Amino acid sequence: MSPQRLPKTMRAVILKGVGGLDQLQVVEVPVPHPGPGEVLVKVGACGLNNSDVMLRIGGYGREDDPDASTGWKREAPSFPRIQGSDIAGIIVAVGSGIDEARIGHRVLVNPTLYLNDPEDPTAVDYLGSERDGGYAEYCAVPAGSAVTVASGLSFEDLATFPIAYLTALHMLNRARLAAGERLVVTGASGGVGSAMLQLARLRGAKAVAVVGPGKERPALELGAAAAVVRDADDLDAALRAAAGGAVDVVADVAGGPAFGKLLAALRPGGRYVTCGAIAGPVVPLDLRTVYLKHLEIIGSSYGTMSEFTELVAHIEAGGLAPLRAVTYPLERLAEAQAAFLEKRHFGNIVVTP
Numbered sequence: 001m002s003p004q005r006l007p008k009t010m011r012a013v014i015l016k017g018v019g020g021l022d023q024l025q026v027v028e029v030p031v032p033h034p035g036p037g038e039v040l041v042k043v044g045a046c047g048l049n050n051s052d053v054m055l056r057i058g059g060y061g062r063e064d065d066p067d068a069s070t071g072w073k074r075e076a077p078s079f080p081r082i083q084g085s086d087i088a089g090i091i092v093a094v095g096s097g098i099d100e101a102r103i104g105h106r107v108l109v110n111p112t113l114y115l116n117d118p119e120d121p122t123a124v125d126y127l128g129s130e131r132d133g134g135y136a137e138y139c140a141v142p143a144g145s146a147v148t149v150a151s152g153l154s155f156e157d158l159a160t161f162p163i164a165y166l167t168a169l170h171m172l173n174r175a176r177l178a179a180g181e182r183l184v185v186t187g188a189s190g191g192v193g194s195a196m197l198q199l200a201r202l203r204g205a206k207a208v209a210v211v212g213p214g215k216e217r218p219a220l221e222l223g224a225a226a227a228v229v230r231d232a233d234d235l236d237a238a239l240r241a242a243a244g245g246a247v248d249v250v251a252d253v254a255g256g257p258a259f260g261k262l263l264a265a266l267r268p269g270g271r272y273v274t275c276g277a278i279a280g281p282v283v284p285l286d287l288r289t290v291y292l293k294h295l296e297i298i299g300s301s302y303g304t305m306s307e308f309t310e311l312v313a314h315i316e317a318g319g320l321a322p323l324r325a326v327t328y329p330l331e332r333l334a335e336a337q338a339a340f341l342e343k344r345h346f347g348n349i350v351v352t353p
Contacts, residue, residue, distance in 0.1 A: 006031055006040075006093060011353065012136035013333045014080040018058035018069050021334040029082075032132070032140040034095035039102060039143045041109065044155025045327070046134035047086025048336055048349040049163045049191065050278060055083065055129055056337070066282055071129060084134035084351070085111035085127045088158035091146060098143045107146040108158055108315075109134070110166070110308040118144075118305035121170065126302075135333055137353045147309065150316050157322035158315070160348035164191030165311050165320065167275050168199055168251075170303035175249045175273040179204030182243040184265060187253040187278060188224065189215040191348045194323050196251055197222040202319055208242045210235075210254075218346045222321070230254075236264035249273065256280035263289050273298040323347025 010031045016023045034040040054060060055077060058069030071077030087109040091102050111127035114120065127133045127141065149158065171192075177183060183200050187193040188209035200207040201223030209219035209227040216227035226242035228235070235258055240246055246267035252259075256279025263272060263285075272295060277283075290297065314320045325345035328336035330353045340349050 006138075010137035011330060012082050013330060015056055015083050017079045018056065018077075021337060023056060024334045024337070026331050029136070031138050034093055034098075034140045036096045037098065037143055038095040038140050039091045039098060039146050040093040040138055040140050041087060041089040041107060041146060042092045042138055043087055043134045043136060043353050044089040045159035045350050045352045046084040046088075047159040047161075047163065047191075048340055048351055049085060050276060050340075051085065051126070051163065052083050052128065053337055053340065055081075061281065072126065073130075077129065081129070082132035082134075082136050082139075083128040084136070084139075085129075086159045086162040086164075087111070087127070087134035087139055087141070088149075088155040089134075089139075092138070094143070095140075102143070102148075105146075105148045106151075108149045108162060108312060109139075109141050110145045110147060110305065111162055112166070112302045112305075112308070113142065113145065114305065121302040121304055124302055135330060135351060144305070147312050149312050153315070153322060156327050156350050156352060157324055159350050160191070160322045160324050161311065161315060161320070162308075164348060165195040165199070166303035166308055167301070168192050168195035169307050169311055171251050171273050171275050171300045172196065172199055172203070173307065174298050174300045175251065175271045177203055177205050177249050181205045181248040182245065183207045184210060184239050184243070184247050184250045184262065185224070186210040186230070186251070186258070186262070187276075188219050188227070189346045190253065190278075190343070191323070192253050192275060194219070194222055194347055195320075197224050198320050202314070206243065208239055208247070210239075212343070215346055222323075230258070235261040239265040246270070254279040255283050257284065259283035260286060260289070263293075263295060266293065266295060268293045269295070271296040271298060273300050275300045324350055326350075327352055329353075
């Protein structure tokens with residue numbers, strides 16, 4: 001452990017159970033001790049994500065009951081829980097087996113807790129879900145998850161990256177997006193969508209952003225070749241026109257009633273990849289469209305450790321822009337979640353302790 005004197009208690013926000021914003025409570029709890037192979041991070045900032053809201057409302061359902069109240073593993077989560085997955089901070093103590101030279105390192109934390117292989121994101125726990133996260137002053141994490149980041153960005157800006165950008169990078173890898181291909185990105189004003197616009201630009205792909213009214217210009221400034229309003233009268237035709245033809249890949253975070261139109265915009269042999277369903281998890285699907293067009297439908301969530309390392313390298317090289325929409329203090333986490341659900345922002349919401 002570090003010789004540095006640490007407080008015995010800290011402020012945190014716990015999620016007491018499934019329900020409304022009243023389930024979030026500011027409390028005083030013991031500062032966690034890093035166990036063997038762990039480090040203790042003093043949280044500089046923690047990003048807010050859709051997964052926080054989904055856990056609070058029990059919004060993941062089950063395969064046999066889409067309305068069931070569950071966590072992301074589609075089973076009953078454990079409460080109380082300190083949420084918060086996108087941690088940027090500084091290592092202040094280490095557990096046994098970890099070099100004390102790591103104390104003082106500025107780090108970005110990979111929230112994906114691999115149960116077997118760090119290159120297999122299908123068998124994971126998740127920081128802020130199965131393990132207490134960063135809506136607190138301190139958080140203990142596996143040492144390998146805390147990646148040193150050589151960047152002059154503030155903790156608030158760094159905290160916009162982990163989940164959104166790792167999810168986006170894994171989606172594009174799963175869809176095998178290549179230079180010169182045409183890509184449609186739904187929810188392009190949100191964290192994952194805006195990350196995909198930047199990552200697609202780095203690959204030399206042509207991205208068409210699907211956004212709410214009034215959010216077209218920021219999407220274009222991020223590198224989208226064109227922007228289409230999500231409630232366009234003839235969405236599939238509008239997407240093909242904006243892309244200059246049928247598209248190769250649709251990267252969808254929305255789902256909902258637009259699902260069929262997105263498939264219609266794909267070329268024969270095209271790929272559809274999804275990581276979320278903020279517009280509705282149950283979608284209209286005509287299987288004839290899938291088999292007659294030889295389409296691929298690809299599910300994607302989280303990411304690998306090598307992808308997270310690649311993400312940090314992009315940040316250090318200045319290739320990715322932090323899109324911090326607004327910052328809230330920890331005590332106003334419920335207000336931050338309410339603002340997140342209103343979706344008037346472009347980019348990411350961040351919470352600071």
